Amino acid sequence: MDTKQQIIDISKALFQQKGYKGVGIAEILKECNISKGSFYHHFPNGKEELLITCLQSIKETITSDIEFFFNHYPTTQEATHAMIDKLIDFEREGTIAAATFTSIVSEMGSLSDPVRNVCLDLYSKMQRIYSDKLVGDGFPQEAADSLALMITASLEGGIMLCLTQNSSDPLKIISNVIPNLFKKI
Template sequence: MDTREKLVATAASLFQKEGVRATGLAQILTVSGTPKGSLYYYFPNGKAQLIEAAITYAGQHILEHVQRDLDRYKAPDAALAGQLESMATEMQEKGHLGGNSISLIALETGDDPELQAACSAVFTQLETLYIKKLTSAGIPPDRAQPLGQFIQASIEGAIILAATKDNPDLLRQTADQLTRLIKLALAA
């Protein structure tokens, strides 16, 4: 990992878990073990530029993670149950879900159109993974599109609830409900 990637990966992890306001640039330098000058060298426009790079980096990481989980089972309902089960297990092992969502960053940057666009792009890419999984099982696009969007939104909400209530079972219960919707769409 080169210096720029070290900076961005550290920032992404801290921003996702603690938030962009709570994470100072000095903390990112300390945790990443990079010299002070590197921040200004790679991100001459300051923190907003680093936040944007961190959103894209975090998004790529989440997308790869979700894609891997979805690829494990052919049927979309089994694949989603597997994804949410692996998230619940991760929460039980690590004690947090910080790496799975950019919701905190999205909510904190509501007043910055460029950062909101970066977050929207990640959300849209995630939806697209779900939509593709649904259409690959024969669900027509006009049904798969809103369902894929809903799957993405309800997983974001489930992550918040599971984290706040410290209850990984809420992720598993989300899979149960989404399974019903997927079966309905498959039978239609």
């Protein structure tokens, strides 16, 4: 693994564990076993540039995962249910797959336009995937767009509730309730 990828991988884990503000450059240097010069060679604009790179990496993973579910299940309802089941990892690992992105958005999204824009791009892509599938299920575009927003908001809110309650129950409840959204308008 090259140094830049090592910095990204280790920093993603640190940001997930401690938040963006809870991780300093010194800790990243120590965990990566690199010099300050090596860090700034790869990220000349510092820690925020690293964060944006980490978020872009996470965004690609999340988008690929969502596309997998929405391409492999015949309906939005089945795809959403399968996706939520994958998100729920508390019983197995004590974490939620998308928690990194959600927690960083809540911590940093309103403070930095570049960070906010990466977050906006992910949420827009998520909604587009949901909306396209709903249109394929026979929903009119306007209804599909509205439902896509509701799915996104429900899942993101559910993830935050799971984190604060240290339980997967909020996502389990959402998984049981969300099919009611898919009744034809």
